[in-house]
Amino acid sequence: MLGAMFRAGTPMTPNLNPQGGGHYFIDRDGKAFRHILNFLRLGRLDLPCGYGETALLRAEADFYQIRPLLDALRELEASQGTPAPTAALLHADVDSSPRLVHFSARRGPHHYELSSVQVDTFRANLFCTDPECLGAMRARFGVANEDRAEGGPHFHLEWAPCPAELPEVEYRRLGLQPLWTGGPGERRExxxxxxxxxxxxxxxxxxxxxxxxxxxxxxxxxxxxSLRFVRH
Structure with missing residues (x-):
């Protein structure tokens, strides 16, 4: 994958951004890439003592499809008694549909005007056989309880960003709600x-x-x- 990124005729991936002058920016984890480069240079896995991000490094190695590095990480985890992740499946489906909303907009003390605005409604279904990953998904999207989630290995989300033209009171009256992600201090819609x-x-x-x-x-x-993920 890493070599294929720069091969002539290969479609450019979303993670690869040309910067001019023959330079490229790869939108991946920079700290983990240091260990990937060292592995490619030395031909062996040489991590600092107490290194605790093998899961992240494994995800990066899998993205670049560096099989020898993946094998080396599996051997390292086995020698440390770290259980290898179990096989799992993750499926994410998302769909959107426009909805024309009519409302009365107040233009003056006794002047109301009928207005319309398009509201984009999004529906997503996530299915995951790994309970830990599914819990992380729920936490990422602020689903701390079952009020917006189904039980079992899947859950459903529905949200609609509020257009600037739609008054907040009308937005709430229609029963619409936004979707937020991120933790405290980095919460974003x-x-x-x-x-x-x-x-x-x-x-x-x-x-x-x-x-x-x-x-x-x-x-x-x-x-x-639709995106489908696997873990072997």
Missing amino acids: VVGTPGFLEEVLRVALEHGFRLDSVFPDPEDLLNSR
């Missing part, structure tokens, strides 16, 4: 499909999954309708 899938991708890689399929267009990952 998920506006649409790209923001949602980016968060799903982050959590999946943090838990050792690799991307298996993208529908409908593999070259437009963050605007896709």
Whole structure:
């Protein structure tokens, strides 16, 4: 994968951004990449004593498809008595539909005007056979309880960002709600499909999954309708 990124005729991945002058920026974890480069240079895994980010390094090695490094990490974890992650499946589907909303807008003390605005509603279904990863997904999207989630290995989310033209009181009256992600101090609204899938991708890689399929267009990952991840 790392070599294929720069091979002529290969479609450019969303993580690879040309910077000019023959330089490229790879939107991946920079600290982990240091150990990947050392492995490629030396041909062996040489991590500092007490290194505690093997799961992240394994996710990065899987992204770049460096099989010898993945094998070396498995051997390291086995020697340390660290259980290898169990096989699991993660599936994320997201769909959007526009909705025309009519409301009365107050233009003066006794003047009301009928207005309309389009509200984009998003629906997402996540299925994951790893309870820990599923719990991380729920926490990432602020689903601390079952009020917006189904039981079992899947849960459903529905949200609709509030258009600037729609009064807050009308937004609440329609029963619409936004979707938020991030922890304290970094809470941000998920506006649409790209923001949602980016968060799903982050959590999946943090838990050792690799991307298996993208529908409908593999070259437009963050605007896709369905992502499938696997962990062997």
